Amino acid sequence: MATDTRDSTSFERVSRAKDIAFEYLTLGATLLGIVALAVLLSYVAVDAVGWLNWQFLTSPPHPMPEKAGIFPALVGSIFLMLLIALITFPLGVGAAVYLEEYAPDSRLTKFIQLNIANLAGVPSVVYGLLGLGLFVQLVSLGYGSLLVAGFTISLLILPIVIISAQEAIQSVPDSMRQASYGMGATKWQTIKNVVLPESLPGILTGTILALGRAIGETAPLIMIGAPTTVFGVPNGPLAKISAMPMQIYTWAEYPDKAFQHGVLAAGVVTLLVVLLSINSIAILIRNRYQTQS
Amino acid sequence: MSSANAPDLTRDDGRTRREAVVRLVFFVCAVLSVLTTIGIVLTLLSDSVAFFAEVSPVQFLTGTSWSPANDPVNFGVLPLVTGTLVITIGAAAVALPIGLLTAIYLSEYASDRARSVLKPALEVLAGVPTVIYGYFALVYVTPALATIFPTIDTFNALSASLIVGIMIIPMVSSISEDAMSAVPDSLRNASYGLGATKFTVSTSVVVPASVSGIASSFILALSRAIGETMAVTIAAGNTPRLVDLTDPAGVFLNSIQTMTAAMVQLGASDVTGQSIAYKSLFAVGLTLFVITFAMNLVSEWIASRYREEYR
Amino acid sequence: MSEDTSRRRSEFSRRGFLAAAGVASVTGLTGCARVFGSENRQVNIAGSSTVFPIAEAVASDYTQKNPTVNVSVSKTGSGGGFSNFFCPGMTDINNASRPIADAEREQCADNGVDPVEFVVGTDALTVVVNDEANWVDCMTVDELRQVWMAGGAKQWSDIRDEWPDEEFELFGPATVSGTFDYFRETIVGEEENHRNDYSATEKDRTIVRGVRGSQYAMGYFGFAYYSENPETVKAVAIDDGSGCVEPSLETAKKGTYRPLSRPLFTYVSKQSLADETVRDFVRFYLEKAATDLVSEVGYVPITDETLEENLNKLDAAVEDVQ
Structure with missing residues (x-):
């Protein structure tokens, strides 16, 4: 490269200085967003100190900041996650298996693939409208119920699950399939005994990461009429649902300092910790099984 | 797609039928995604049609006042569209240059180790729930901005667009970086051979060569900013106002309302499916859907072109 | 050979993982079933x-x-x-x-x-202004009407000459709100429309935030939201022709805070x-x-x-x- 300094002309010096300045500029840009987020996270962590305690985690919401808790929203979020996992895992894997193992190279297949990519880009608030129009109005499953919330957010993350499952299935070497066919296995037997077991860790990782996205979704919940606050845990599929992001949104409107820099911060940290645990499970699974393939 | 055909066996045991059933089940799963799209379109259309039966589309698209519940009711979507535009422009001013520079750093300068740390860290930016970004903007960013701009409103477009900008940096950087990595090294080496510095190579060779990928990432990120809901609902306020171009500072320092925030406001208090306000929700939703869907398609189209260029 | 063993081991642990996941989900579902037993409560x-x-x-x-x-x-x-x-x-x-x-x-x-x-x-519907709005402590019902009716005053100085030449920044409840209805009925009156160029929300706390953020702002909401934030916004006393009365639990209880003290209801x-x-x-x-x-x-x-x-x-x- 033209960076030899032995007898550099002024032109070279300038262009070298420019080169270094540019490198620092790009590095600075890279760090800017990361540092901004880190600063904000440290603020919220400091604010949450003293508020995030056992009482907060086990109490229902209350207008007095010192009595307020996140319990129903925490449990609601977990119920919602389980329901969404039960819905999206089989459907997502099914769709991915079809697209990777069965689909002919036809226009329909291309269309389905393009459609999935585009669905991943539809704003979440629009999925909320789908849930409102379809599940609340048409099917009458009740406004803001657990079932409606689960269905709506499942549709929202399904494209992400499908795409990541497809990637996992793609990574299974073709030779393994050939070996299976060579043993006289049918296509389904090959998928069941070779492709799915081999790609399972990848699929699980992708699904869990998608669940991490689901747990933070707020707009669809508001659109399907999730109540401002729910006290008590969901006690049936049609019970009204509360979730952590929804409760955070509700609290964001409480202007007193004790909420803004206390209860709310504790809620944000709780949500982030749950999100982080979900993502670490995904990463653990990936690392555990990555070495072998 | 990637497998060979199953061997033809003469003994069947009902295998063929079972295989057909399994295939059908998987096919139904895949088609569900198409049904979702159809469901979205039908839901949006059916209530929008009912809405446009009462309010003319011209009035909706050109009206300059939005007050769906207050007398006299007005359903002019322009204040919401301009509100969304303000947020999008602000977010773009943050995310596009920073995202592009980030992509250049990751693709041209960073060591493998730095990349393996920085890329996941950037992904975290996109992984934080948007409701939390809204809280950050309201509780930390706006008070900080108030020390610089004393006249700033509690709810303002500036802090919301800054935070949305940060949120979409990874969309710009990751797709742009993919495009830059796809630029063949022969192009770089040719340039180095002519005595170019890394700066020149990056800006005069790599960026122009990956311009379609970069454009695709920009469009996708803007589409995301347009559809962003919670951060703008919490931080930018609920004042539908047409942008006043004579007062550019005021545009960012005042409270506005985006299309998405208006939807949240309507959706939170009406789930009957009867009122005109309820129906207007779907008309706004349809507008939003059409805009973002078109942008995603364009982005996809541009991206598929650059993929063909170098592969 | 060694690759083969490692593969078999991973196969085992994968089964183990699946079994564990199965047990976990069954336990989870049993827990759910127990709570779901109390359905419809x-x-x-x-x-x-x-x-x-x-x-x-x-x-x-x-x-x-x-x-x-x-x-x-x-x-x-x-x-x-x-x-x-x-x-x-x-x-x-x-x-x-x-x-x-x-x-x-x-x-x-x-x-x-x-x-x-x-x-x-019982509530004392409270009109609030920014803490730094030191020019205003008390307003008559008619002055409030001027501020909040459609086509009414635009600037503070339109109400009283000595008040600033600044436009109001108004925050109030949305029309679906009972507070809006009550205020409209008692202050604005039947003949006039409530103005609609104000920031409207069903979220009273949003009004507190808005008023706190601007020196020339005004808003109104239920007393609870004021009593939560007495140091961030300032309540305006109301003069119903018999002198200025501050909103408070006492004045609401005595009925002297007129005309804005009102009963709160629940319908079952x-x-x-x-x-x-x-x-x-x-x-x-x-x-x-x-x-x-x-x-x-x-x-x-x-x-x-x-x-x-x-x-x-x-x-x-x-x-x-x-």
Whole structure:
């Protein structure tokens, strides 16, 4: 490269200085967003100190900041996650298996693939409208119920699950399939005994990461009429649902300092910790099984 | 797609039928995604049609006042569209240059180790729930901005667009970086051979060569900013106002309302499916859907072109 | 060979993983089934954001005692609650900061919903300005009318010459709110429209934030939201022709804070009272409305006579549906 300094002309010096300045500029840009987020996270962590305690985690919401808790929203979020996992895992894997193992190279297949990519880009608030129009109005499953919330957010993350499952299935070497066919296995037997077991860790990782996205979704919940606050845990599929992001949104409107820099911060940290645990499970699974393939 | 055909066996045991059933089940799963799209379109259309039966589309698209519940009711979507535009422009001013520079750093300068740390860290930016970004903007960013701009409103477009900008940096950087990595090294080496510095190579060779990928990432990120809901609902306020171009500072320092925030406001208090306000929700939703869907398609189209260029 | 063993081991651990996941989900589902056994023990509430803090405190206390009951409260505004939730039969209870309107009664009747009215507190609807608005402490009803009616004043100086030449920045409740209805009726009057170029929200706390953020702002909402934030915004005393009176629990109780002190209501669907859980919750709610819980959130609790009246009304309604 033209960076030899032995007898550099002024032109070279300038262009070298420019080169270094540019490198620092790009590095600075890279760090800017990361540092901004880190600063904000440290603020919220400091604010949450003293508020995030056992009482907060086990109490229902209350207008007095010192009595307020996140319990129903925490449990609601977990119920919602389980329901969404039960819905999206089989459907997502099914769709991915079809697209990777069965689909002919036809226009329909291309269309389905393009459609999935585009669905991943539809704003979440629009999925909320789908849930409102379809599940609340048409099917009458009740406004803001657990079932409606689960269905709506499942549709929202399904494209992400499908795409990541497809990637996992793609990574299974073709030779393994050939070996299976060579043993006289049918296509389904090959998928069941070779492709799915081999790609399972990848699929699980992708699904869990998608669940991490689901747990933070707020707009669809508001659109399907999730109540401002729910006290008590969901006690049936049609019970009204509360979730952590929804409760955070509700609290964001409480202007007193004790909420803004206390209860709310504790809620944000709780949500982030749950999100982080979900993502670490995904990463653990990936690392555990990555070495072998 | 990637497998060979199953061997033809003469003994069947009902295998063929079972295989057909399994295939059908998987096919139904895949088609569900198409049904979702159809469901979205039908839901949006059916209530929008009912809405446009009462309010003319011209009035909706050109009206300059939005007050769906207050007398006299007005359903002019322009204040919401301009509100969304303000947020999008602000977010773009943050995310596009920073995202592009980030992509250049990751693709041209960073060591493998730095990349393996920085890329996941950037992904975290996109992984934080948007409701939390809204809280950050309201509780930390706006008070900080108030020390610089004393006249700033509690709810303002500036802090919301800054935070949305940060949120979409990874969309710009990751797709742009993919495009830059796809630029063949022969192009770089040719340039180095002519005595170019890394700066020149990056800006005069790599960026122009990956311009379609970069454009695709920009469009996708803007589409995301347009559809962003919670951060703008919490931080930018609920004042539908047409942008006043004579007062550019005021545009960012005042409270506005985006299309998405208006939807949240309507959706939170009406789930009957009867009122005109309820129906207007779907008309706004349809507008939003059409805009973002078109942008995603364009982005996809541009991206598929650059993929063909170098592969 | 060694690769083969490692593969087999990973195969084993994968089975182990699946088994563990299976056990975990079965345990989870059993837990769910137990809670799901108490299905339908639900109380759904919508309506006024003014009454919301009372409902929030009551529901919170109730759930502590009855953890398997699922109580939900939606902030929709009194009117939004009646027409979009309560009368269509989607909720059991509707909070309101004004009495139910005739049109709403009709809508309820059409859907076979029979609302029973209870008073659960008294509010001093409070007009607030920014803490730094040192020029204003007291306003007459007519001055307020000038500010809030359509086509009225634009700047502070339009009201009194000595006030600043600055435009108002106005924050108020949305039209679905009972506070809006009450304010419109008592201040703006029937002949004029309430202006609509203000920031409207069902979320009263948003109004506090807005007013706190601008020196020339004004807003109005239920007293609770002021009492929560006395040091961040300033309440304006109201002159009803007999001198300036500050909003407070005392003046509201005495009735001297005129014309903005007002009763707060909750409406219960008679049909929902057939459900034991709803019945139990409503009784709890009414009893709590006579306690300090109400003054803690910033309203005047009901008197013992009102409580007795309420309970008699409840008993009569319950008898009807049983």
